[in-house]
Amino acid sequence: MKYEAFIIKYAEIGVKGKNRHIFEDALVQRIQHALDPVGEFRVTCIAGRLYVEARREFVYEEAIAALTCVFGVLGICPAVTIPRREHRLPDINALGEAAIRYFSEIYGPDCAKTFKVTCRRVDKSYPLDSMEVGAALGEKLLDALPSLRVDVHHPEILFHVELREQVNLFSEEIPGPGGLPTGTAGKAMLLLSGGIDSPVAGYQIARRGAQLEAVYFHAPPYTSDRAKQKVVDLAELVARFSGPIRLHIVNFTATQLAIYEKCPRDELTIIMRRCMMHIAEELALANGCIGLITGESIGQVASQTMQSLMVTDEAVHSLPVYRPLIAHDKQDIITISERIGTYETSILPYEDCCTIFVAKHPVTHPRLDIIMRHEKAIAGELDELMREAIAQEEVVTVTDSRAEGYAPL
């Protein structure tokens, strides 16, 4: 016996009222796209139930891997289905045989776990009611597989039997990433460095349905081609979940050196970050993004104290800055990055442009008025350099190479 279908749970979309079909349609489409490279599947959404049926042989692990990357999927229940024969659902004896086969193949013939059968009879014409089906199947299972035990309160295996257009048997649920289907929110510009945090931040916001663009600041010769490639690789890892990401690569060297020479050394990082926010906002506005995303977290480094964040934030004039990691501890962020698979790439040892000129004792409590005064002294030059940097940006579209052909909504 093999799983030939998946029942997809998507709790949160269920409460979206009149917009519900928008989310469901998006989720169906996302799932269909994610499964395209795996095999031939039919994805349908009927009466609040999202089904994935395999039309041909497929590799189970690949299908699960693809489904666990689709935002909006809360849980994946691999299922065995029994079709109608001559328009009739299988009788209770046939159901019993199927249930026994399911248990002996999924859990082994000697499985000594506790279980409970729960039946949903959507087709009310079935001769037995759901209580009767549950009781009858429980008895048959106990007879055939004597190591099993029933526990109706806290069963280790909750065996679902659904009598619908066909019969669905399932008992396992693999957690999905949750969130909302990509493309159901707006588009936002992620400030992507080579570090651990920013890919996680992008992931978190994309998980709420947002589409991503990203901006990376490189500073040759202080940062290398390998550092740049690392960021492209990170974007690709995030793109497995979020769909294609347009990555804007901005040469930041001239801006950075100007700040280095003309501003107090301990304010270099904070002024630099204000410039990055400014450039990111410009790029966001020019590309239809309605928010910025950063991986900042309060107090993590000097430039992320609350005072520094206030000063950084002021550089953005018209867009909200989403900081999904703002209250996360570093270890929590690392845990997420390991789970989504970006950690290994993030820790590759290439210099990024934030660390090259970092002062020994950067300001931790910057005052906005003082920073702005120092910035103003070279405002004309900075504006010019940033304009030039934006004009000479390089844009690459980063796609999950495992799933070419992912079509944006």
Added chain:
Amino acid sequence: MAKQTEIYLDNAATTRCDEEVLSAMTGAFRTDYGNPSSMHRKGFEAQQLMNSARKTLAGTLRVTPAEILFTSGGTESDNLALLGCARANARRGRHLITTSIEHAAVAKTMEALVQEGFELTVLPVDSFGLVDPSAAAEAVREDTVLISVMAVNNEIGSVQDLPAISRAVRAKKPDVLFHTDAVQAYGKVPIDVKTAGIDLLSVSGHKFHGPKGCGFLYIRKGVKLLPILYGGGQQNGLRSGTDHVPGAVGLAAAAGRAFAGQQDTMRRLEELRDGFIKEVRETTEDIRVNGPAGCLPDDGSSSFREKAAPHIVSLSFPGVRAEVLLHALEEKGIYVSAGSACSSHAAKNKPGTATLRAIGLEERYLESTIRVSLSKDTTKEELHSAACAIAELVPSLRRFQPG
């Protein structure tokens, strides 16, 4: 932007494969593609190619073809030499000797042998990266079985006096086996296997315009080794695996070319090297030339001359991060190395490399050292361009320092 000319000065990392080498290999890939282990004629013909390659390589060292074992390169040669020799001779003793400036292929293999229960003495080097033969002799114990000393250091180009070291060691204990990692020496500086008393010698093909993934180990007749790869029993059971015929052919072709003009190339490179060092010293302030090449007088009279490899120049520019200078040169199409390419994967937080630390370089030099390495194809003009680029870049990079 127009494509800039490429100035490749990282020849100690790898060299460009010669056209002639490539075409010799193509023949072995496309025409004589048989497996030497096959009984039919196609196999025999391939075997003939192997034999002829072996003969050429043996000729370069003036040893016999039976003493040449093909490997996948320097790392495998070093591993086989050390692991194979230590394990095969473990009954005679469990003490090994090496130096503090070896390539990781030797240093890490020695560490692995320590894990296996061998004892290791690591010889220090002086500030030029040279091993004192009497110190080597002093390290020898009753149970010493093997000493491994790199012929030419890959980072600072120091050339060890192998004959003196082996004489000193053997005077104390005649049956100590002597291995040398000659990856940077073969085809570049003279090596006399016999007078130097070398038992095992590692060579890698891609360092002298041959193919990557190909090398050989010279094993003096009578030296016992245990294999590290088991399988079909090729090469007398010492190195199983289908013979890499095109690799062997390419290796021999490259070796033949390297040795044909070795003396001339060496003199020419020495001249280029000295001219380059002189120019950099004149045009860029506050620099340091590391290794023996750093103290050669301009007239080239010194007997120190033979202690400096002709193709490796190690330069420090205090106040400039080596990596940044490397990338700045790269923007001009000039390729050099920071420390050594092979150690670039090492831990990031430790500036400098084992070799640079071993010669006692101060911190400010450690993180500011680049390596410029030449090949027979390097021209005076290229080095002049590099010197000009350095003169231009270093002062401006010094303006922008971290901290």
